[in-house]
Amino acid sequence: MENRKKVAFYTLGCKLNFSETSTIARNLQDEGFDRVDFEEVADMYVINTCSVTENADKQFKQVVRKAMKLNDKAFVAAVGCYAQLKPEELASVDGVDLVLGATEKFKLADYINDLSKNDFGEVHSCEIAEADFYVGSYSIGDRTRAFLKVQDGCDYKCTYCTIPLARGISRSDELENVLKNASEISKQNIKEIVLTGVNIGDYGKGEFGNKKHEHTFLELVQELDKVEGIERLRISSIEPNLLKNETIEFVSKSRTFVPHFHIPLQSGSNDILKLMKRRYQREVYTERVNKIREVMPHACIGVDVIVGFPGETDEHFLETYHFLNEMNISYLHVFTYSERDNTEAATMQGVVPANVRAKRSKMLRGLSVKKRRAFYESQLGTNRTVLFESENKEGYIHGFTENYVKVKTPWNPELVNTLHDINLTKIDEDGSVRMDFVSSLV
Structure with a gap:
């Protein structure tokens, strides 16, 4: 030794x-x-x-x-x-x-x-073309929740993105192997699994460039829902064009999948979406959000958005800002566009000055704070389930509800990695939510 x-x-x-x-x-x-x-x-x-x-x-x-x-x-x-x-x-x-x-x-x-x-x-x-095989992965021991990889690579050609150059073609793990890994994770006393990949909605494509889908993302979700010992499953990020109504409806009735969706938008302007070579228009995004709200009014909906893309005028940006402001979403992840070598966007006309990119980014981050606050306020007085994390932060333990509300309560090591029924009472100065215990679950 x-x-x-x-x-x-x-x-x-x-x-x-x-x-x-x-x-x-x-x-x-x-x-x-x-x-x-x-x-x-x-x-x-x-x-x-x-x-x-x-x-x-x-x-x-x-x-x-x-x-x-x-x-x-x-x-x-x-x-x-x-x-x-x-x-x-x-x-x-x-x-x-x-x-x-x-x-x-x-x-x-x-x-x-x-x-x-x-x-x-x-x-x-x-040569990235050689990256045509799949290696399954999952993380345990690092956090309260585990990240389970189900897919790798991407066949999309978004003009700003280097990921296809870095990870190769879209390919997926076999369904049996995903279920085996999920079962292994559940035996480690881990309460939550987050599904991850580059483009997980494209799940089902085999190895070696086989474009045929052996299984669909919906089938993956349905089978994972049956794995014993898992308390929560969370979908990390999924393209709006690949998030089907059947999947949304299944999640709304699911035993383990939580009401939390992270859906990249990137721009609220159809002109910019076209320049980005995204595979949808903003109307599709609106439909997805409306469908989620229809069957899961309390769901948390996160949005990725890029500001300062080449050709983004003030009018385009304001189109994005107003689109997001009017939509019933919960928070934003804001990315300031940066040129990446060997991408189409790096050679495009209409470069947005760095100070303008920074200003737009700041505006959307401010909007995100407002959206998260409004979402948290809408949840006050409701009963939710919280999974506590393992860190002692200034005398408090934090956790997340199934619909991704961050809560806090005075530090107690016995709460680490446990699930509890709680009532959300008030929003604290740091933006997290105070709570009362209703009952202990696990």
């Missing part, structure tokens, strides 16, 4: 990355490594990278510096999306020893010899 090496992980980006980091970590533990926190001294640091925003690129260098400060002799490996897109760039960062692209990241153990530092970062990345 004395010879076991220590490995620490840092994940940038999305829930999908978290699920994959967890799987890579379990693989390394099987190879004789002990996982430690990133704040600790380790023999190896693994950074799972993201390429969605410019900020994630900058963060990578900061994380490498942090690792080197903890142990300047540690072996540093970079994996993930940015490692696939810009391997040489990452390899040139001082301290980086190994860079693995999309097909190699799950074989990290095969590329490690004696953990001695390299003079230059060693690169193993593939």
Whole structure:
């Protein structure tokens, strides 16, 4: 046991990355490594990278510096999306020893010899067309809820997005394997599973570019609902054109799926949606939101939106602002457009100045605060179920209701990872909601 090496992980980006980091970590533990926190001294640091925003690129260098400060002799490996897109760039960062692209990241153990530092970062990345196989992943042990990967890659050609270049074609896990992973998670006393992927509504496409859907997303949801031992299932993010009415209706009657949808909009202007090559118009988005509200009035609906896309005039932006302001949604995730290499949008006319992008972003973030507040107020006085998380934040424990209202109550370690019936009483100064206990469930 004395010879076991220590490995620490840092994940940038999305829930999908978290699920994959967890799987890579379990693989390394099987190879004789002990996982430690990133704040600790380790023999190896693994950074799972993201390429969605410019900020994630900058963060990578900061994380490498942090690792080197903890142990300047540690072996540093970079994996993930940015490692696939810009391997040489990452390899040139001082301290980086190994860079693995999309097909190699799950074989990290095969590329490690004696953990001695390299003079230059060693690169193993593939042509993205070779990323045509599927590796299932899920995260456990990191949080109260688990992220379960069901799909990878994307066949869409959105003009601002690098993900197809970083992750390859759309492909899915076999239904039997998803159910097996869900069952394994449920045996770990984890109460909530979040389904994740790049484009999960496209679930069912097989490996090797097989465009035929073996199963549909609805069938996946129906089968997962039957898995014993799972208290809650949450759909992370789903394209509006792929969120069908049948799925919405099933969730409204489901045993485990919670009334929370995160649906990317990106723009409330059909002109901009067309420039983005999105596969719907705003009218479709309105239909989805109206359908959810019809069968689940208390549902939480989150929205992704991009501001400052090339060609977005003040009129286009105001179209988006008013569209969102009038719609019965619960919160926004606002992204300020940033140019990404090798995307169509990077060469488009009508570049929006950085200060205008920042101003528009600020306006929509303000709208998000207003929307979340209105949604929380609409839930006061209702009984909900809360799942408590594991952190003690300034003497309070926080949790989320099934419809994603953040609640708080004085810290009590016995509440960690337990479900309770509660009544939502008032909104606190920090924006979370106070509660009274009604009964304990699990």
